[in-house]
Amino acid sequence: MAFKDIRSFMNLLEKRGELVKVTAEVDAELEITEITDRISKQYGPALLFENVKGSNYPVLINSMGSDDRMSWALGVNELDDLERDIANLINMQNYIKIPSLIRSIPNLMRLLAVFPWKLPMKGACQEVIEHHPDLSTLPVLKCWPEDGGRFFTLPLVMTKDPDTGVQNTGMYRMQIFDKNTTGMHWHWHKDGREIYDKYRQLGGKMPVSVAIGCDPAIIFSAIAPLPKMIDEMMFAGYLRKRPVKMVKSITSDIYVPADAEFILEGYVDVNEALRLEGPFGDHTGYYSLADMYPAFHVTCITHKKDAIYPATIVGRPPMEDCYMSKATERAFLPLLKMIYPEIVDYSLPFEGVFHNCVIVSIKKRFPGHGKKVMNSLWGMGQMMYAKMIIVVDEDINPHDTKMVANHIFKTLDLKEDLVFSQGPLDALDHSSATDHYGYRLGVDATRKFEVEGKMVEWKIAEQKDFTSYLETHPQIQSFDYPLQGVLQGCLIVSMKKQQSGDVQNLMHELWNQEEMAFNKFLIVVDEDVDAKDTSKVAWKVFNNIDAKRDLEIVEVSDQNFGHRVGIDATKKTTLDQHPRQWPNDIVMSDEIKEKVTRRWSEYGIN
CATH class of the missing domain: 3.40.1670.10 (UbiD C-terminal domain-like)
Known part of the structure; x- marks a missing residue:
């Protein structure tokens, strides 16, 4: 099923019992995040907050926050269908022999939908035109307590390459600085940054338009890691099985999706000094630190008469x-x-x-x-x-x-x-x-x-219990040492670090215990991590280790079992000679948690 806009997708979600409308007044500063985070962790529905404090626009969130909703968003019953669909398209064997080519005619006809349509008139996104924009009227979220401010979290940033004239669409968070200025989070490896660097060589003002509230196929295309030669709107057209209708921005020649809810138009002055942007509670589950980025000056806002503001929050998975x-x-x-x-x-x-x-x-x-x-x-x-x-x-x-x-x-x-x-x-x-x-x-x-080399089979089944030793160790706050099952052969401990070398000293001390003869993996996390929470431990390992610095591999020669590894997944500080600032975990304030708990029945969410 193809969706004309975000509203048609919302209608489907409502029919299938996947959308809850919240009529109680809620605050875009932290409260919506805490509600949504609880729902995400419960694998719950999409939410439409109809009464947001200080704004006339409702907020749609978590609309693609499940396997089913993500699949429906892209017009398939399940995500594996998307894989098969694209595999069939790029399989050249389908086009070599005449019988296969005939069977592929539906796919070839579908390719006609990839080319965007440029409309000669205004689009639905331009029903209302505001030449004196005020971003404070929008229900933009402050997601987490240490965020530098309110952030647009689902903006489709549209720019045009000055050399080729080809448009690019990417999703880059945007922090609101004042009523008509935001940050533009273009970092080194992104296409938007490359285009910005080209404009810096030219000087002057770089035109930018930002679409907010497009149909889900367009949103997905903006985050997809597409090769540079593939236009995001063409990919969206293929996914939605109909062309994306585009209209010219009011103040520039950048074309934008005609059925978007909002369009922010303006420019980045490439001669202007960079501004401090952030921190921001990011998808890693940590705050990304404040840094210097370009500023986006909003000169015009257009939108539908009864516009809906879509947003998302990110943090520790699942989200x-x-x-x-x-x-x-x-x-x-x-x-x-x-x-x-x-x-x-x-x-x-x-x-x-x-x-x-x-x-x-x-x-x-x-x-x-x-x-x-x-x-x-x-x-x-x-x-x-x-x-x-x-x-x-x-x-x-x-x-x-x-x-x-x-x-x-x-x-x-x-x-x-x-x-x-x-x-x-x-x-x-x-x-x-x-x-x-x-x-x-x-x-x-x-x-x-x-x-x-040979496969080294560890006799992990012979490992012995030494719970009493671990329970009485003064540095160990919690531990997990399964004697059977998937994690057998792995010891996970949480500890309080007090001085340099604490983690390595604890590893060596544990490995010297007779009961650890068959231990193959030793993982150390910080004291605030429950060692038995396997998902959180894995998240800490993937986020916190520098592969060269934080893995200690030692030979177990007396047992002829090869090598074992110790993994230091703790936070690194100056004690560890770590030269960079270490970001904080994203955690909601106790005040907001208590507020949401107290009000939960008012929201009407089961």
């Missing part, structure tokens, strides 16, 4: 963006398989927050094949951010994290099977000692050819 990540995963698997036919499947687990963990299964054909694949992926677009890539054989389901963990714990050679790769890191990575650059970790968990 709405996790399902967008899964859709991205499914949509781009066919492209990966076309370039690397040995790839069977891959998974981006929620705890990896998009780019911190990729698990990929392959048909292994030769020695070193696993290492070849991980290095190839690091060379592909946004895959360069992948902080950890785990490669397994085709009979291991990458979506079954228990199966993957069990396979790794039993068979990994912790000396030969790890690859430390130095290269680009995401701007949000806080664990590296240097900005945007550091170490990525590759884990080759495929079965070995003879020249790759």
